[in-house]
Amino acid sequence: MAEKTFQFPTYFKLLLIIITTLGKIVTAEEISAVENISDKLRNDTESLWKVSRDFGNIVHEVPAMVFHPASVDDIANLIKSSYSSPVPFAIAARGQGHSTGGQAMARDGVVVDMAALRRERKKKGVGGISIDVYGEYVDVGGEQLWIDVLNETVENGVAPISWTDYLYLSVGGTLSNAGISGQSFRYGPQISNVLEMDVVTGTDVFVKWIRLLYSDFSAFTRDQERLISIKALDYLEGNLLMHQGPINNWRSSFFPLSDHLRIATLITKHKILYCLELSKYYYHHQSQENVNKEIEELLEGMGNIPGFYYEKHVSYVEFLNRVRSGELWLQSQGLWEVPHPWLNLFIPKSQIMQFNSGVFRGIIFKRNITTGPVLVYPMNRSK
Numbered sequence: 001m002a003e004k005t006f007q008f009p010t011y012f013k014l015l016l017i018i019i020t021t022l023g024k025i026v027t028a029e030e031i032s033a034v035e036n037i038s039d040k041l042r043n044d045t046e047s048l049w050k051v052s053r054d055f056g057n058i059v060h061e062v063p064a065m066v067f068h069p070a071s072v073d074d075i076a077n078l079i080k081s082s083y084s085s086p087v088p089f090a091i092a093a094r095g096q097g098h099s100t101g102g103q104a105m106a107r108d109g110v111v112v113d114m115a116a117l118r119r120e121r122k123k124k125g126v127g128g129i130s131i132d133v134y135g136e137y138v139d140v141g142g143e144q145l146w147i148d149v150l151n152e153t154v155e156n157g158v159a160p161i162s163w164t165d166y167l168y169l170s171v172g173g174t175l176s177n178a179g180i181s182g183q184s185f186r187y188g189p190q191i192s193n194v195l196e197m198d199v200v201t202g203t204d205v206f207v208k209w210i211r212l213l214y215s216d217f218s219a220f221t222r223d224q225e226r227l228i229s230i231k232a233l234d235y236l237e238g239n240l241l242m243h244q245g246p247i248n249n250w251r252s253s254f255f256p257l258s259d260h261l262r263i264a265t266l267i268t269k270h271k272i273l274y275c276l277e278l279s280k281y282y283y284h285h286q287s288q289e290n291v292n293k294e295i296e297e298l299l300e301g302m303g304n305i306p307g308f309y310y311e312k313h314v315s316y317v318e319f320l321n322r323v324r325s326g327e328l329w330l331q332s333q334g335l336w337e338v339p340h341p342w343l344n345l346f347i348p349k350s351q352i353m354q355f356n357s358g359v360f361r362g363i364i365f366k367r368n369i370t371t372g373p374v375l376v377y378p379m380n381r382s383k
């Protein structure tokens, strides 16, 4: 008997895991009012009963509504509507409902029936399973069933390497608890074979971005080191301001034009200023006030120069892409294609004060060397 051989890819790329939001009671009227998605909500007895139980049949929680998404956008809109309601309501994705402890239930909230999305994709012929044999991965919607992933991949001569014993479970459902079986000892659970995952959050991420000025290097590094040790921030750097360089360097413009003179006067007085830069991400649903309060507490007792505090609220993408605008400006001025001497150094904490007096003050400042950006910030050695 000839044995069929399959090519087994090393990795399995998964995509699109949905939501998980929590909150409080919602009324049917509240959700029904949401534009674009209200026609996908059900609250008839049969629909509610079906999602109020699971394989365990021990926990029974009745939601206010069941949601039948036709697209990922529908799900994002539902989550957005929860965030924008005065009290966010609970949302739970339900794959096959084969949990045993009510994990896919949402008392008084909304259960998203992922099978509806699966049906809709099938109807439209969009599949939700796309195989890249040469890339050795398969791109799968969280609503898909493992049995379908198996059938489609095997047809192409490949297959994922880590499984669950039973295959009529949804991809999102098993990944939410790792997906363990007899292959795990060798390949790890299913979740360890995921290359990439899209998470539908329905929220936008913003950044509170702050700069503080210091004249005293030891206060500057002390505050930097304290802040990275707390791990409450998402980003921390620092840079030098000297009269040889522009106040807003090309890497990012930050200080308002109206304050340039004040800052320049301060630089003349202190020769070098140290600028501590930090940011904290926050989600649309979190009130900006909470972040403001958190940062305010974090910055209490810092040694920066009073009255020279600058902040911005920007989008996540704008923040991460902050260097690009400077690059474009330099290009437009014909200043990009110039020599770029560049030096990166890791300096032990024990030597950082000497580095400041020897290099920043002793060489760059004293010899009046024109500088581009000089960044200085601490790292945790363990990272």
Ligand SMILES: Cc1cc2nc3c(=O)[nH]c(=O)nc-3n(C[C@H](O)[C@H](O)[C@H](O)COP(=O)(O)OP(=O)(O)OC[C@H]3O[C@@H](n4cnc5c(N)ncnc54)[C@H](O)[C@@H]3O)c2cc1C
Residues within 6 Å of the ligand: 016, 017, 018, 019, 020, 054, 055, 092, 093, 094, 095, 096, 097, 098, 099, 100, 103, 104, 105, 114, 142, 143, 163, 164, 165, 166, 169, 170, 171, 172, 173, 174, 176, 177, 178, 179, 180, 181
């Ligand atoms: C007969 C049987 C055999 C089983 N064998 C195994 C096994 O060998 N190995 C193993 O690891 N497990 C096994 N399980 C357990 C099973 O993997 C889990 O209960 C799994 O969560 C069920 O998948 P589901 O699609 O029914 O998910 P559900 O029960 O519907 O949901 C489970 C959780 O996942 C969340 N979720 C579902 N879909 C998504 C999504 N798209 N995005 C984000 N979150 C989502 C839900 O909100 C919930 O929190 C078995 C279960 C049964 C009933």
